[in-house]
Amino acid sequence: MKKKYLDIYHELVMEIREGNFKAGERLPSEHELGSRYETSRETIRKALHLLAQNGYIQKVRGKGSIVLDLDKYEFPVSGLTSFKELTHHSGQTIRTKVHELYQLESDGKLAELLDNTNNAPIWRLVRSREIDGEKVILDKDYIREDIVPGLTKEVCENSLYEYIETKLELVIGYAKKEIVVETVTKEDRELLDVEEHDQMVVIRSFVFLEDTTLFQFTESRHRPDKFRFVDFARRSK
Numbered sequence: 001m002k003k004k005y006l007d008i009y010h011e012l013v014m015e016i017r018e019g020n021f022k023a024g025e026r027l028p029s030e031h032e033l034g035s036r037y038e039t040s041r042e043t044i045r046k047a048l049h050l051l052a053q054n055g056y057i058q059k060v061r062g063k064g065s066i067v068l069d070l071d072k073y074e075f076p077v078s079g080l081t082s083f084k085e086l087t088h089h090s091g092q093t094i095r096t097k098v099h100e101l102y103q104l105e106s107d108g109k110l111a112e113l114l115d116n117t118n119n120a121p122i123w124r125l126v127r128s129r130e131i132d133g134e135k136v137i138l139d140k141d142y143i144r145e146d147i148v149p150g151l152t153k154e155v156c157e158n159s160l161y162e163y164i165e166t167k168l169e170l171v172i173g174y175a176k177k178e179i180v181v182e183t184v185t186k187e188d189r190e191l192l193d194v195e196e197h198d199q200m201v202v203i204r205s206f207v208f209l210e211d212t213t214l215f216q217f218t219e220s221r222h223r224p225d226k227f228r229f230v231d232f233a234r235r236s237k
Helices: 004-017 030-037 041-053 083-087 108-113 153-158 160-167 186-191
Strands: 057-060 064-067 073-076 094-104 122-131 134-144 172-183 199-209 214-222 227-230
Touching (some): 041 064, 134 186, 160 172
């Protein structure tokens, strides 16, 4: 049975996204929302907690729940999270489209890139990511076939990491990342809605299994007006 707080959450998300509650405005109080939805304050708190967790509001002491600017999606720099996981419970309409999926011979450059000493074939995977009708991310992956066999279009449009962890029962450990800003390419213009932008934020990642085996290299290209790249740092002495 679907929980009521989820219905309330999704209705509030829709109102925020449609502009009924604008950035900087305060949501109705817990008491007002409880009366509106004829439910308990505990149920309202669960819905508000989910809104805060997914970046729609910020709870401010003495002011209540303040609506945040949704023009940019938060993208964690240091995390290792799939696109499906990032957009889960977001209330946004998302779609992944596979443009290319085929195997390459592991030549010298590719073998070196992925530490592929046995020269196993390499998957080339190109996907665009659409959020609320706009194609704003282009992911280009090179993946070792000897570690990740059996890829299909359906698997890659759903969740590559879910397939690796659930079907193949492998443990993804960590990634090394580089973030740069580069000029929009012809491929970007063909596969994304780049509009008037002439630069892209590019994240290049080397992804390793828990046993330190390198299995994936990813180039993820983001339209810069749609994302803020966030991290959490703790000072140590």
